[in-house]
Amino acid sequence: MYISNASDVETLPAPTTCGALRGQNVxxxxxxxxxxxxxxxxxxxxxxxxYEVTHGVLRLTKVxxxxxxxxxxxxxxxxxxGFPQDxxxxxxxxxxxxxxxxxxxxxxxxxxDRNPELHRRxxxxxxxxxxxxxxxxxxxxxxxxxxKTASFLSVLMERTGTSLGAYTxxxxxxxxxxxxxxxxxxVETVSRTMTMLRKSKLITLENSKSVxxxxxxxxxxxxx
Amino acid sequence: MYISNASDVETLPAPTTCGALRGQNVxxxxxxxxxxxxxxxxxxxxxxxxYEVTHGVLRLTKVxxxxxxxxxxxxxxxxxxGFPQDxxxxxxxxxxxxxxxxxxxxxxxxxxDRNPELHRRxxxxxxxxxxxxxxxxxxxxxxxxxxKTASFLSVLMERTGTSLGAYTxxxxxxxxxxxxxxxxxxVETVSRTMTMLRKSKLITLENSKSVxxxxxxxxxxxxx
DNA sequence: CGTAGTTTTGAGTGCGTTCAAGAGATGTGG
DNA sequence: CCACATCTCTTGAACGCACTCAAAACTACG
Numbered sequence: 001m002y003i004s005n006a007s008d009v010e011t012l013p014a015p016t017t018c019g020a021l022r023g024q025n026v027x028x029x030x031x032x033x034x035x036x037x038x039x040x041x042x043x044x045x046x047x048x049x050x051y052e053v054t055h056g057v058l059r060l061t062k063v064x065x066x067x068x069x070x071x072x073x074x075x076x077x078x079x080x081x082g083f084p085q086d087x088x089x090x091x092x093x094x095x096x097x098x099x100x101x102x103x104x105x106x107x108x109x110x111x112x113d114r115n116p117e118l119h120r121r122x123x124x125x126x127x128x129x130x131x132x133x134x135x136x137x138x139x140x141x142x143x144x145x146x147x148k149t150a151s152f153l154s155v156l157m158e159r160t161g162t163s164l165g166a167y168t169x170x171x172x173x174x175x176x177x178x179x180x181x182x183x184x185x186x187v188e189t190v191s192r193t194m195t196m197l198r199k200s201k202l203i204t205l206e207n208s209k210s211v212x213x214x215x216x217x218x219x220x221x222x223x224x
Numbered sequence: 225m226y227i228s229n230a231s232d233v234e235t236l237p238a239p240t241t242c243g244a245l246r247g248q249n250v251x252x253x254x255x256x257x258x259x260x261x262x263x264x265x266x267x268x269x270x271x272x273x274x275y276e277v278t279h280g281v282l283r284l285t286k287v288x289x290x291x292x293x294x295x296x297x298x299x300x301x302x303x304x305x306g307f308p309q310d311x312x313x314x315x316x317x318x319x320x321x322x323x324x325x326x327x328x329x330x331x332x333x334x335x336x337d338r339n340p341e342l343h344r345r346x347x348x349x350x351x352x353x354x355x356x357x358x359x360x361x362x363x364x365x366x367x368x369x370x371x372k373t374a375s376f377l378s379v380l381m382e383r384t385g386t387s388l389g390a391y392t393x394x395x396x397x398x399x400x401x402x403x404x405x406x407x408x409x410x411v412e413t414v415s416r417t418m419t420m421l422r423k424s425k426l427i428t429l430e431n432s433k434s435v436x437x438x439x440x441x442x443x444x445x446x447x448x
Numbered sequence: 449c450g451t452a453g454t455t456t457t458g459a460g461t462g463c464g465t466t467c468a469a470g471a472g473a474t475g476t477g478g
Numbered sequence: 479c480c481a482c483a484t485c486t487c488t489t490g491a492a493c494g495c496a497c498t499c500a501a502a503a504c505t506a507c508g
Contacts, residue, residue, distance in 0.1 A: 062362050064448065070362045085355030110347065112336045123334065126350050131309030133357045138286050138294045140364035141408030145464065176487065184365030189464055191488050208487060369496065400455065413496055415456055432455060
């Protein structure tokens with residue numbers, strides 16, 4: 001069950017020195033720490049800041065009135081979340097683990113007047129976002145449960161895995177419901193598919209959020 | 225742009241003389257005409273230009289090696305297509321009807337140095353793109369065939385319909401396969417669902433690409 | 449006309465779902 | 479530390495929606 005804690009909202013000190021990230025002046029960068037399951041922003045909130053993930057993992061979600069949810073994306077370090085549409089956030093963002101983000105003014109995304117180098121980086125991030133979303137369309141629209149699950153594990157392995165000789169180990173903070181809502185499946189199907197991958201000797205499950213990939217090629221091929 | 229449930233804003237008014245280049249020689253606006261089924265760019269091509277649709281309808285597609293297709297978006301007048309990732313097009317673009325586009329240099333998307341006003345518009349278009357894609361995720365991942373088809377028709381009606389008193393008429397250039405690949409269904413399912421909507425008296429099919437919506441509310445409700 | 453492509457309709461199947469229950473984690477208070 | 483409550487994950491059984499396969503109806507075009 002997802003907990004919405006009203007006391008989580010915007011406990012943010014006023015922007016001290018927002019401005020020069022150019023030249024990597026780290027001291028001037030404003031950051032914000034998040035606890036696991038803490039909310040960063042909600043759908044419909046007015047956009048003042050966009051966030052660059054530096055630690056931990058965030059989750060971007062959209063919810064239908066009847067409760068159906070779709071996880072749009074997971075935000076890993078290096079990712080930027082909070083792109084506005086018509087001045088409003090278009091999805092909800094929560095931390096899946098303790099996390100830290102760099103806070104950027106939305107002004108620097110929209111205009112390059114103040115900080116051209118940061119602006120350029122943010123625009124590039126938006127373009128990357130479009131590209132990766134296009135890939136995800138194929139996943140949601142045209143792939144089977146097996147292919148979706150294998151894709152998910154494969155990508156996560158590429159991004160966060162550490163080599164164990166022939167094998168690769170990685171952990172992830174999202175639970176089965178998060179994965180299901182990301183892939184357009186049910187928790188039961190995700191669980192069953194994981195079990196199938198385990199019984200096929202493609203992976204080992206240390207626990208429900210820790211995986212060792214035994215056969216990268218087979219997993220990659222199954223991702224199709 | 226993605227056909228989405230969010231009501232669209234800021235569609236460009238007059239097509240031919242695009243108001244983008246304020247204070248510049250209008251004759252300098254470069255356009256390109258396309259015949260039906262003509263290709264504009266392919267996945268993997270190097271991006272030099274991005275395109276603003278002024279007439280007709282474009283189709284953005286991604287294809288898997290085994291032939292499975294996903295239509296990412298349909299480009300209607302006012303939409304911008306060709307956002308690059310790592311300098312390459314990430315999808316294939318074809319005209320569904322005779323069409324015309326305004327050709328913009330990718331430089332003006334990436335940097336505001338040359339034409340700040342155009343740059344601002346292109347960045348805004350990219351942000352709208354992200355927002356609309358997020359809506360489409362919900363469609364692909366969480367909606368039934370009925371809901372998908374009703375959404376599709378409902379949005380198309382909103383965007384291109386002309387009022388016939390209580391009813392609304394509109395036409396569209398995409399065939400059943402295009403619609404199926406857009407919604408993550410098969411042609412048979414799209415066809416069956418259209419038939420169901422017809423028998424339920426929500427729509428009338430003048431021909432396979434011309435619809436009269438008889439009950440907007442029921443259609444909208446079915447879109448969920 | 450005939451041929452090729454698209455759309456519709458029919459019949460049957462299967463994948464992922466729903467519903468249900470048990471197993472495994474996690475957390476809290478005594 | 480255990481007992482208890484709660485949540486998550488897994489597994490089982492059965493269903494149903496959308497799929498596949500197949501063929502007929504309709505369109506477009508030479």
